[in-house]
Amino acid sequence: MGSKVALVTGAGSGIGRAVALELAEAGWSLVLAGRRADALAGTARLAGGSALTVRTDVTRPEEVDGLFAAVRDHFGRLDLLFNNAGTFGPAVPVEELAYEDWRTVVDTNLTGAFLCAQAAFRLMRAQRPQGGRIINNGSVSAHVPRPHSIAYTATKHAMTGLTKSLSLDGRRYSIACGQIDVGNAATEMTERMSAGILQADGQVRAEPVMDAADVARTVRHMASLPLEANVQFATVMATAMPYIGRG
Numbered sequence: 001m002g003s004k005v006a007l008v009t010g011a012g013s014g015i016g017r018a019v020a021l022e023l024a025e026a027g028w029s030l031v032l033a034g035r036r037a038d039a040l041a042g043t044a045r046l047a048g049g050s051a052l053t054v055r056t057d058v059t060r061p062e063e064v065d066g067l068f069a070a071v072r073d074h075f076g077r078l079d080l081l082f083n084n085a086g087t088f089g090p091a092v093p094v095e096e097l098a099y100e101d102w103r104t105v106v107d108t109n110l111t112g113a114f115l116c117a118q119a120a121f122r123l124m125r126a127q128r129p130q131g132g133r134i135i136n137n138g139s140v141s142a143h144v145p146r147p148h149s150i151a152y153t154a155t156k157h158a159m160t161g162l163t164k165s166l167s168l169d170g171r172r173y174s175i176a177c178g179q180i181d182v183g184n185a186a187t188e189m190t191e192r193m194s195a196g197i198l199q200a201d202g203q204v205r206a207e208p209v210m211d212a213a214d215v216a217r218t219v220r221h222m223a224s225l226p227l228e229a230n231v232q233f234a235t236v237m238a239t240a241m242p243y244i245g246r247g
Contacts, residue, residue: 003027003029004027004028004029004079004080005028005029005030005031005071005075005077005078005079005080006020006023006028006029006030006031006078006079006080006081006082006223007030007031007033007067007071007078007080007081007082007116007120008020008023008030008031008032008033008082008084009033009034009056009058009081009082009083009084009085009112009116010033010034010084010085010086010137011032011033011034011040011043011084012032012034012035012036012038012039012040012042012043013039013043013187013188014185014187014188014212015084015137015182015185015187015212015215015216016034016043016082016084016085017042017043017046017212018212018213018215018216019082019084019215019216019219019220020032020043020047020051021043021046021047021216022213022216022217022219022220023080023216023219023220023223024047024048024051026220026223026224028079028080028223029050029051029075030044030047030050030051030052031051031052031053031054031067031070031071031074031075031078032044032047032051032052032053032054033053033054033055033056033058033067033085034055034056034085035055035056035057036055037053037055040053040054040055041053052070052071052074052075054066054067054070058085058108058112058113058115058116059107059108059111059112059115061115064112064115064116064119065119067116067119068119068120068122068123071123072123076127077123077127077132078120078123078124078127078132079132079133080132080133080134080135080223081116081117081120081132081133081134081135082135082137082219082223083113083116083117083134083135083136083137084137085108085109085112085113085116086108086109086112086113086137086155087104087105087108087109087152088105088149088152089101089102089104089105089151089152091146091147091148091149091198092148093148094148094150097150097151101151102151105151105152105155106151106154106155109152109155109156109158109159110155110158110159110162113136113159113162114162117134117136117162117166117177120132120134121134121166121169121170121173121175124170124173124174124175125173125175129174130173130174131173131174131175131176131227132174132175132176132227133175133176133177133178133222133223133225133227133230134166134170134175134176134177134178135177135178135179135180135219135222135223136159136162136163136166136177136178136179136180137159137179137180137182138156138159138160138163138179138180138181138182138233139152139153139156139159139181139182139183140181140182140183140235140237140243141153141156142156142157142159142160142181143181144243146197146198146200147198147199147200148198156181159179160179160233163177163178163179163232163233167230167232174227175227176225176227176229176230177230178222178230178231178232178233178234179232179233179234180215180218180219180222180233180234180235180236181233181234181235181236181237182215182235182236182237183235183236183237183238183241183243184207184208184209184210184237184238184241185209185210185211185212185214185215185236185238186209186210186211186212187212193206193207193209199242205242207238207241207242208238208239208240208241209238209241210236210237210238210239214236215236218234218236222234
């Protein structure tokens, strides 16, 4: 076991898997959570095979409670939560977005992040030594939205509020909270960017992407700081993506 314990949600693929592998290389003990048990097992194998995997739907409070009970029972403490589980939802005009699709995005991206952060907060407050770190996975969409992304964008704006409130409420318990806003990391969620994606001017153009490992290295740095220091917000993006100057 490593000297510190990290929980990564959405750990079966994409940024979650990349962060898990980076933390494993840095010597962290890992708890991997996600909805697909086979994908979690794949990440665990790549990380060296010693990670604790817990199949979890973060939208269900009882499953989140079970996840954190497993962390407590197996390791006795939690030093880092990487709140990463998320979904984009269908890219359709506002007037065509089904209520069920809106709820799926909100329940996963926002409510799921809250439930995990709340459970982590409770564990970190009670453990000795007290404290820990929560890193929320935001998005550049929290600042500059894409067309046909209202549910995703709204939840990522809300994630910023979640981060700020956790930072404030966690101070007295040595719980630090920061956020990483990611732009165009190469994952399953962003595959369509290489083929072409709708721009604000109505055109469809391919966009550059970056390796998810670049995101993971940033998370590793944020996680490595002593609890007296915090990266409050970080933006990591493909250099040439249409973010600065988008519109």
